[in-house]
Amino acid sequence: MIYPIVVYGDAVLRKRAIDIEQGTDLIQLIQDMYETMHAAHGIGLAAPQIGKGIRLFVVDGTTLEDEPTLMNFKQAFINPVILGEMGTKWQFEEGCLSIPNIREEVSRKEKIRMKYLDENWQPKEEDFDGMKARIIQHEYDHIEGKLFIDYLTPLKKRMLKGKLADISKGDVDTEYRILAPLRK
Numbered sequence: 319m320i321y322p323i324v325v326y327g328d329a330v331l332r333k334r335a336i337d338i339e340q341g342t343d344l345i346q347l348i349q350d351m352y353e354t355m356h357a358a359h360g361i362g363l364a365a366p367q368i369g370k371g372i373r374l375f376v377v378d379g380t381t382l383e384d385e386p387t388l389m390n391f392k393q394a395f396i397n398p399v400i401l402g403e404m405g406t407k408w409q410f411e412e413g414c415l416s417i418p419n420i421r422e423e424v425s426r427k428e429k430i431r432m433k434y435l436d437e438n439w440q441p442k443e444e445d446f447d448g449m450k451a452r453i454i455q456h457e458y459d460h461i462e463g464k465l466f467i468d469y470l471t472p473l474k475k476r477m478l479k480g481k482l483a484d485i486s487k488g489d490v491d492t493e494y495r496i497l498a499p500l501r502k
């Protein structure tokens with residue numbers, strides 16, 4: 319099932335998502351999240367983006383032909399915790415399915431260590447770097463109630479204000495179905 323994607327302005331994107339009880343059946347939900355993400359041509363999707371305030375996100379970078387490091391990077395993260403961020407900060411242009419048609423440079427540290435449960439509820443502790451780390455940091459922010467535009471300068475934010483207001487009203491072109499909080 320393909321969910322509509324909740325866009326900027328909805329409170330669910332601003333709440334810290336809650337832990338999922340061990341053993342909860344997430345098979346269908348994870349499958350639906352992959353389906354929703356693929357339909358929207360995304361490489362990451364967090365549960366709050368489909369209106370669910372739980373600590374779960376999926377990533378799939380395997381479709382990016384110019385990113386060979388992501389060749390096998392398709393997985394779900396349940397109750398993830400970033401234990402540390404290391405290395406030098408680097409800039410990269412990010413976008414977000416919940417903030418359509420806006421892309422901006424965001425600076426993030428290059429490495430992370432994290433623990434999480436995989437889709438079979440197996441506990442993992444793993445390091446990620448480069449693009450993998452960046453995708454995870456972006457998705458992790460979603461379950462912390464944070465968005466990539468929070469990292470922009472006050473000037474940049476002011477310049478985007480009108481576009482963001484339009485997105486909240488559903489006044490934006492997307493190839494996927496959205497749920498806009500202020501749509502009349």
Ligand code: NI
Nearest residue numbers: 413414415416
């Ligand atoms: Ni996003």
